[in-house]
Amino acid sequence: MKKVLLVCAMVLIFGAIFAQEDGIKGLKKEIQELKKKVSENEKKIEATADSIEDSGVKSGVAFGNTTLGGYGELHMNQLSGKEDGTSSKREIDFHRFVLFVEHKFTDRIKLYSEFxxxxxxxxxxxxxxxxxEQAFIDFEYINDHHVWGGLFLIPVGFLNETHEPPTFYGVERNxxxxxILPSTWWEAGAMFKGQITEELSYDFGIHSGLNxxxxxxxxxxxxxxxxxxASARAFASTGRITYRPMAGFDLSLALHFQQDLTQKTEVESVSAFMFNLNVSYQHKGFGIKALYAHWIxxxxxxxxxxxxxxxxxxLEPSYRINDNWGVFARYAMYNNAAGSNGGDSEKSQFNIGVNYWPHEKIVVKLDxxxxxxxxxxxxxxxxxxxxGYQF
Known part of the structure; x- marks a missing residue:
């Protein structure tokens, strides 16, 4: 009887051990499958982020290696002249209709264009x-470092590179x-771009200049x-450093220099230097943007x-109430003759308004x-x- 009990006990013990081993093997298999899924998801996220960051096409529809996107905006202005009414602006205008085309030749060589x-x-x-406005080849010569050759947007301000209607407040651009920053501003040449660290990125270009x-x-x-x-007697250069220490916070400094703004068409050359500082912060619906630009x-x-x-x-504070509604206010001041001999030439503008997004890529604006x-x-x-819309 004791032997029978001993055998039964051994069977139960070894059965439990084998069952435990099977369970461990099952858990290991599940862990490996989860790791594989996480890795695949990370790759997808990184690919999406790279596509958005590196591309002039912020969204679009893919046809094989070619992606089509675009945006458009219709404006109506009912502005009365404050002095005698002669400067009133009462018009409706389909201001912009834009198509983006992106084509991937290889994983490291792509074409971006904007019509x-x-x-x-x-x-x-x-x-x-x-x-x-854009037509350039993007060469990724090493991971996260690119050189563009062709026609591209100058890396200054907030709106010059990203100006699809659903991405900013207000009907008209500030x-x-x-x-002062003449958006939309594009030139031709070579532009180097890349990530120095996760928080720090750079842009530096040598390109055609103003005239x-x-x-x-x-x-x-x-x-x-x-x-x-375009006259190519005097070229220009632009550089920018962008710092993103945390989600929602961006700080950037851009510098621009041109040896002769007149492209040697006048007796005296006029050199030009510009610096531009941008700060933006987004947190739980609240947002604020500040921009300063200065030419010498x-x-x-x-x-x-x-x-x-x-x-x-x-300065532009804003508040995103929910996915559909957002409100903002903006005070802007600029002066194209701010020197000592400029006289009374300062101009300022105040806007307050609301954006309504019936869809994340469609917006109705009133200000x-x-x-x-x-x-x-x-x-x-x-x-x-x-x-306005984008796709």
Whole structure:
């Protein structure tokens, strides 16, 4: 009897051991499968992040190795002239229709391009334009380090590189990133980009330059050549460092230099130096953006009219109420003749409004705008209404 009990006990013990071993093997198999899934998900996340970071195409539809994307925006302005009404702006305009095309030749060589139609019709009698804003080859020569060759957007400000309507507040783009940083601003040349650390990235480019002189009062926006049979007598360089120490916080400093802003078309050359500082912070729906840009033009021509210094800034707090609604306010000031001989040329603008996203890539915008000019000429006040999309 004792032997029978002993045998039964041994069977039970060894059965438990074998069952435990089977269980351990099962657990090990499950752990390996989980590790494999985690690794696959990490690769997918990294691939998606790289695609967004490296591409001018923020979204799109893939057809094999080619991806198509785009955006568009319709604006209506009901702004009354504050002085005598002569400067009123009451119009509706399909401002931009844009298509992006990205093509992957290999995992390390890609093409990015952007084709744009502004104001619907382009002809001698119409205000519209047909433009190519980006067309460059991206070579990833080592991991996380790229060189672009071709036509690309200059790495300054917030809006110059990312300006799809659902990504920013307000119907119209802010006046500082129009008149001081002349968005949309693109040039041709070579651009180096990469990650130094997880928090620190860089951009550095040598490229075609602006072309502006006394006939345009040296106003920076008037100098965009858009790489259309552009003068190449004086090239320019732009560099930027971006620091992202935590999710939601970005700090960047950009510097730009051009030896002769007039492209040697005037007797005296005018060198130009610009620095731009951006700060943005997002936390639990609350957001704030601050931008400052400052140009220094060295020459008797700009000095005589106060255009030797041109600068501007804006501050924009916002609050994303939920996935569909967000509100903002923005104060902006700029001056294209801020030098000692510039006179009363400072301009400021206040906007307050709301964005409604019925879908994450579609936005309806409404804002109130009030302009204040030191010389009281051209001031406007009223509302802007718009709708935009990206895909």
């Amino acid at each position: 744009e139609i502004e104001h619907v019709i382009a002809s001698k009698s119409d205000a519209g334009e047909v433009e190519i 006046p500082v990133e129009k008149n 502006v002189g006394s006939g345009d009062s040296y106003k920076i926006r008037s100098g965009r050549q858009k790489v259309s049979k 033009l060295d020459g008797d021509g700009p000095d005589a009219i106060g255009a030797d210094t041109q600068s501007g800034f804006y 109130f705008e009030d302009q204040f000019y030191e010389n009281d000429s051209g001031e406007r006040r009223g509302i802007n209404l718009g709708i």
